[in-house]
Ligand SMILES: Nc1ncnc2c1ncn2[C@@H]1O[C@H](COP(=O)(O)OP(=O)(O)OP(=O)(O)O)[C@@H](O)[C@H]1O
């Protein structure tokens with residue numbers, strides 16, 4: 001299957017997407033931000049449509065929209081319940097905007113489907129390089145903020161007492177999340193970025209109990225999903241995204257079952 | 266470090282929220298190597314005072330002076346920390362979170378030694394790999410204690426660590442802290458409701474009552490001192 005150039009592109013892109021999502025997902029789960037991750041991907045959809053409407057590349061439109069929203073959310077009240085309501089409202093607005101931009105740009109419904117559910121055919125070599133570059137940048141930043149992010153994510157109270165700059169860390173994290181959401185939507189689509197961001201990391205926390213191991217397992221499960229999805233998609237002609245979602249969900253349910261059996265609850 | 270100098274000296278501290286005064290004219294010092302209890306009824310301002318000492322709450326007025334004048338590393342065991350049963354990190358990983366001298370993921374040999382040492386001191390070696398969410402209340406408190414101590418603080422503040430513990434476990438925990446205090450000269454501020462515990466394990470008491478602070482030797486703490 002690697003004779004086809006678009007499959008090679010898709011393979012490189014999804015490998016880096018799995019790395020990115022696997023890593024950041026562990027912190028998304030620890031910080032209880034699954035809901036926000038989902039919203040950011042809807043905002044990404046609006047950004048991509050905005051890009052199409054104005055002639056920007058969809059990825060650039062996504063980055064623009066998600067990063068601005070990330071900073072805005074970081075400045076919002078930190079009270080969880082109030083924040084979730086506000087985020088839900090914002091996300092509906094952005095889905096509406098996404099549809100508006102697409103219709104203004106005179107794009108067909110299939111274009112919207114590509115952005116929402118992903119497409120492996122659309123991605124060019126140039127876009128792959130941009131994606132790899134952003135992914136490496138994100139991982140490098142994570143590396144140099146690792147212990148601070150880990151402390152703040154897994155024990156916010158302890159981190160405050162040690163005077164870690166919580167606000168700065170939160171905004172930094174949301175920006176990294178925005179980048180991750182945007183690059184991942186290239187292959188798996190806006191609506192299912194969520195799957196790669198949360199399920200591998202959620203499975204990992206039932207299987208291993210240190211942060212580095214959770215990162216390894218989470219990345220591993222994300223890789224299994226995207227590689228398996230690409231291969232199955234290639235041989236069956238069914239949508240890759242369908243297979244990725246199915247693999248991740250099955251793995252997640254299996255780990256839940258495993259946890260229940262081994263821990264007896 | 267000058268041993269004759271108190272570790273912390275508080276001058277004329279006052280704290281109000283909106284226009285409600287919690288306490289005022291609070292003066293006290295904590296000598297180096299002492300174990301001091303902070304007692305007082307619910308809502309008297311004990312946690313508020315510890316937040317000021319930690320530097321995460323700016324007092325309405327007054328000053329907190331530290332030995333050497335600079336920033337003091339403080340270990341803190343908070344009154345509330347809601348970890349659910351699903352909390353994934355092992356006891357060891359949880360304690361390790363507070364080793365933040367460097368940002369990147371791998372730890373130096375010295376950091377690993379310090380971690381192993383503190384797990385031994387707090388008798389957590391056997392539980393090191395157990396997910397913290399699954400440990401008992403007393404074990405959790407010991408893990409919080411270990412985390413607070415792992416970066417070698419000069420002051421340890423415990424905010425009602427024994428509130429939900431049974432008699433044996435609470436004596437084990439505070440006995441452990443007292444041992445560290447006497448063996449290694451760790452300065453401790455122990456916030457509690459439990460006057461017998463304060464009498465048994467601390468040198469001096471600080472009592473917050475009616476917005477005022479009084480102090481004295483712990484042996485003078487009488488049960489009728491606190492009017493609830
Ligand atoms: N941020 C805040 N804003 C307004 N009021 C506050 C704030 N923090 C504390 N208070 C009030 O200050 C008073 C003292 O609270 P604090 O938590 O210090 O009491 P405490 O002595 O620790 O009580 P407990 O024994 O129940 O833990 C309480 O009446 C509380 O409602």
Ligand SMILES: [Mg+2]
Pocket residue numbers: 311312313344424
């Ligand atoms: Mg309190």
